[in-house]
Amino acid sequence: MKEIRGDAKTIRELLSGNKYAIDYYQREYKWQTKQLQELLEDLAGKFFNDFEPSHERQAVKNYGHYFLGSIIISQKESKKFIIDGQQRLTTLSLLLIFLHNLQKTRLYQVKLNDLIFSERFSQKSFNLDVEERNACMESLFNNIPFDDTEQPESVKNIVARYADIQEYFPEDLTGDALPYFIDWLIENVHIVEITAYSDEDAYIIFETMNDRGLSLSPTDMLKGFLLANISDEAKKVQANQLWKKRVSELIELGKDEEADAIKTWLRSQYAQTIRERKKGAVPGDFDRISTEFHRWVRDHKPDIGLNKSADFVRFIERDFAFYSRQYLQLREASISLKPGLEEVFYNAQHGFTLQYPLLLAPLNADDDPGMINQKIRLVASFLDILLARRLWNFRTITYNTMQYAMFVVMRDIRGKAPTELVKILRQKLDAEPEVFASNERLLLHQQNYNAIYQFLARITDHIETQSGISSHYREYIAIGKNRYEVEHIWANKPQRHSDEFSSNADFYEYRNRIGGLLLLPKSFNASYGDLPYAEKLPHYYGHNLLAKSLNPQCYDHNPGFLAYKEHSGLTFQSHEEFKKSNLDARQKLYQKIAEEIWNPERLNRVVESYISEEVAG
Structure with a gap:
């Protein structure tokens, strides 16, 4: 084996002036929302341990440090090929692009460009240089929507995770704390870069660190602790079998699900405290269970009723069995x-x-x-x-x-x-x-596409099922070639509305209001999206009820819908033209439908339904 080097580097040192590549045979970028959320939560939590608004920016250098693990590199001539760690480096690149875009409107910005790309002879190349991803990364960097249809899995996941960053980036980091956080991220977050000078050596290191690293997981350590406190050998064997069976079922659902199930159970039943969001605050039960649940259980034995052997048997055979089963069913219901x-x-x-x-x-x-x-x-x-x-x-x-x-x-x-x-x-x-x-001006913007999409799917499905039509909700949220998209009733043609809007900005603000939106198949937007409203209207009648309700024909020979309109009192009406006042009417209608769907009286109806079933039974 040739020379092997291990260097602890800050994010700035790792990415500034360096180019990383990924060989064609490497696996795709596979991070999902869960991993992205956990990273953002960990980073924010560590940062807020030290942040105070009264600090000068220079104080950040004395903030705590965060270790993001190691990456393994095979150095070939001037290029670094990632053998292990592309998931983290890709996600870091996306986070840096997001932070670059987030601070664009600020007078003073933390310079991030050289951590994202380098430029020679006016040609930009990303520091994480993967050809099939470059067009997508370019669009994200320039804040331009990217169509990932027919794109490889990595590109689809990159687009989805960038949207996740936009949605889940902590709001309390977007204000005055932002430059402090960016400084901390690039100067105080570290990765160990392990460099080999041949693929063979790099893969030996990778295999050694992964295949032979048989350290026990927190789940294993918790099981060992609980079983060690059961004195009856037969009961210990029985408890162990139950534990293994349930953990196997959870792992089948997904990686880390068994640990997530245990964290969820312990938090739900026992957490009494949580860390406050201020400097020097100590982790509470809620936080410790997330990071070291095996130690938390050991430290809180009396609090959770673990005193004698029978208690440990009960803890596995009754409590763990019950709550892990419920968690498994809830996760399946979430999928x-x-x-x-x-x-x-x-x-x-x-x-x-x-x-x-x-x-x-x-x-x-x-x-x-x-x-x-x-x-x-x-x-x-x-x-x-x-x-x-x-x-x-x-x-x-x-x-x-x-x-x-x-x-x-x-x-x-x-x-x-x-x-x-x-x-x-x-x-x-x-x-x-x-x-x-409270908000009569709900509109689509860059960060809430998913929320608006879900509102339209639920509203459309609700009025259809209330009108006696079978639910098409699964179809509305399905992913694929025939997927649905948010459709603007007004085409992107401000000149057509110059009689009502003196500026393009006012037009676009109104155009994006939810009352001017529908959920329609992607193919519809491609075929009819730019047409004037009068030419779209006949085509709307061939689609879902929310679109159909714009057309006068919807109010003829449609008994289920008309009965729903009557008993709900909702002001459905057709619109031969779609001016500003028409959009205002639809905006109010959507709000009223939302109030009907998300009415708190639903809670009382759940209890009443259960009581009725009990009486009938």
Whole structure:
């Protein structure tokens, strides 16, 4: 083996003036929303341990450091080929591009260009230089939408993860803290770069670090601790078999799911404290369970009732078995629609991972299936309403923004019966300052495409099912060649509306309002998107009910829809033309439909339905 070098580098040292390549046989960029969220949460949490608004920028050099692991490089002539670590380097590149764009409007900016690309003879090349990704990276850097149709998996994931960064980047980092955070990220976050000078040596290092690194995971260590405290050998064997079976089922669902299930269970039932967002604040139960749940259980034995051998048996055979099973079912419901658990899926569509400890919090191991389902539906419905209201009012639902409030809800609803649960959840919704009527100007912008898409899918599906039409929600959110897209009723032609708008900016603001949007197949926009409204209108009649309701024909011989219009009192009307006043009318209509869908009375109906079923049974 030739010379091997290991250098601890800051992000600036790693990326400035260096070019990294990926061989064609390397695997795709595969990070998903979960990994991206965890990285943002970890970075923000570490940064806020030291940040104070009163600090000068120079104080950042004394902030704590963050270790992002190691990467393995094969050095070939002037190029560095990534053998291990492209997932992190790709994600870091996306984060730097996002931060570059985020600070564009600021008078003083932290220079990031040389960490993202280099330029020679007016030719730009990215420091993470992968040919098939360059067009996509260029579009993201220039803040231009990129169509990833027919693109490789890596490019699709890059586009999706950049959208995740836009959606989940902590709001409290976007203000005065931003330049401090950028300084900290590039100067205080470190990666160890391990360099070999042949592929063979690089892969030997990679295999040694991965295949032979048989260190126990936190899940293994927790199991070992619990089993070691069971004195009855037969019960120990039985508990071990149950543990292995359930962990196997969770791993089948996805990587790290067994650890996530345990964290979710312990947080939901036992976390009493959470770290405050201020300098020097110590981690609470909620935080420690996330990073070292095996140690937390050992340190809190008496608090969670682990005193004698029988307690440890119960902890595995009753509690772990029950909550891990419920977690598994909830995760499955978040991936595909399950009858009775639709709200779990809806919340997951927003990437809201905090829902899982909340959904488990009111459950007791001796609850019957009907009671479990009722409690889950109550909490999931509460979250569905809360998230919709926040998104409608341009408020973020990122992990860091919502973490403390959701911890308080989780703690307050722990183990509660349904009737008490309804009271608590209704009080929390009633205490929210904003409802749908608080924002009459909801519009599509760069950061809320997914939220607007989900609003349109839910609104369209709701009015159709209420009119007696089978649900097409799965079709509306499906991904693929025939996917749906947000369609602007007004084409991107401000000159057609110069009689009502004196400036292009005013036109675009109105054009993007939700009342001027529909959800239609991608092919429709390609064929008809630029046409004047009068020419689009006949084609709208051939699509979903929200689009169809613009056309006068929708109000003839359509008994299901007309009955729904009548009993709901919603002001549906056709529009022969679509001027500013017509868009205003649709904006109000969409708001009223949203108020009907996300009505807090849903919570009471869940309880009433359960009581009726119990009486009937």
